[in-house]
Amino acid sequence: METLYLTKDVKIAREDSTLVVIPAAAPRRRVPIEGLKHVIVAGEAQLTTAVLGLCGRNGVRMTILDWNGNVTGTFEPKGSPSSGRVRVLQSSAFTDRSRRLGLARLIVEGAAANILANLRYRKYRGNTRIDLSISGIEAIAERLPKADRVEALMGHEGQIRAFYYEAWPLIDQRLAFGPRRRRPPNNPINCLISWFNGLAYTLVKNEISKTHLDDSISFLHAAREARSSLALDLSEIFKPAICDTIIFEAVLKGRMQDNWFHQEDGVCRLSEKGRAETLEIWVKKTEERVQGEESYREIIRSEALAIERDILGIAAYRPWRRKI
Known part of the structure; x- marks a missing residue:
């Protein structure tokens, strides 16, 4: 274990x-x-x-x-992996406007590709109501190579997610959740999105700790004190494949239960039963073999190592993309 x-x-x-x-x-x-x-x-x-x-x-x-x-x-245990050389080069990549922009663009492209993979899978299964959502995201994704600032990339990423979330009720009305509300969530779907996104952040942060990267130095998200900004970066790539897929399956297969949630005064939180059962689903999902190869946990670690290799000048980083 x-x-x-x-x-x-x-x-x-x-x-x-x-x-x-x-x-x-x-x-x-x-x-x-x-x-x-x-x-x-x-x-x-x-x-x-x-x-x-x-x-x-x-x-x-x-x-x-x-x-x-x-x-x-x-x-944090004492003696976690660290490397002065990697930290210096990672800092240089952050302060180099062109280098940071290039890495940030790749991260957004990876996230967009995995969002599209989710929707294209639903279209493959016969849902044609999401065609406009797919074409809207594709149009925004085509603008990513021309973005000349990280802030512009963040704006495009936000637009992509807006199209994406608008497609959810077109997949199934039970996936409708209205405006995205994080703290606190106001309904079961918003609650599950926040919960699984938090678990993804924790998982990515843990896998980054097994490399020589400094998790406080990021490329897409602004670096801030008291948070792992690099984990936020890499989480964007994996949330569609892991978090959103879990939510789709829980709803569409009837696994989500009313007793998973406690709702009061416009706030929706997971019950103890909900936390236990969703964590069981999470562990199974993140440890299963993807296309018969590595687990998601191992893929995330490989992704962090790919960033490290790029920073060291060993090999150019290419974001992980889900196969459908």
């Missing part, structure tokens, strides 16, 4: 080289530290410095998520 997800309110204790997860009303669970790389806590948890010490000595990161899937804090 590489990632341990905790959704229920628990206590986490240490016994020798083992983490002991103690739920309030369920049997305790022992998780050997060997092979573990990441603990994600999506509920209330009590733990001691002995637990953090064991995680730190064994290179295990711990991430705390709020009810919307947003990262509220991270424990």
Whole structure:
């Protein structure tokens, strides 16, 4: 097991080289530290410095998520991979206007290609109502090579997502969610988008940590303190293939249940049952083999390494594109 997800309110204790997860009303669970790389806590948890010490000595990161899937804090083990040379070159790529623009453009092109892959798959399955959405996105994608500023790319990316989200109710009316609302979400679909996007950010951030990249230095999103801007960049490429596909399948196959959600005063949040079941779906999706090859987790790590190789001048970066 590489990632341990905790959704229920628990206590986490240490016994020798083992983490002991103690739920309030369920049997305790022992998780050997060997092979573990990441603990994600999506509920209330009590733990001691002995637990953090064991995680730190064994290179295990711990991430705390709020009810919307947003990262509220991270424990980083000492001695994570780092390279002064890579950091200097990554900083140079960020400050070089042309270099940054080129990498940002590739990221948006990758995201647009995977958004189109989702819609073209639905068209292949017989949905012709989304033709205008597809052609609208294609027209905007054709403008990406001419964008001369990162801000222009961000604008095009926003337009692409607007066309994309407008197509959702044309795929199935149950996918309609109105305006995109993030904090807080106001309905089940907005809630799921925020939740899975947060999980994608956490996964990408964890895979970046296995490279020599500095996750605070990004190319598309503005670099800000207290966030992994590079994880936001790379998440854009994978959200259509992972997050949105999970939501489509949950709705279209009837897996999404009313008891996944708690709605009050215009705010929609996942219930404990909803968090547990969506995390189960998430783990299965991210660990499954894609086209019989690598898992999404491995593909994301390869994507981060491809950015690193580009920065080092070894090979030009090409964004991952979903095959349909």
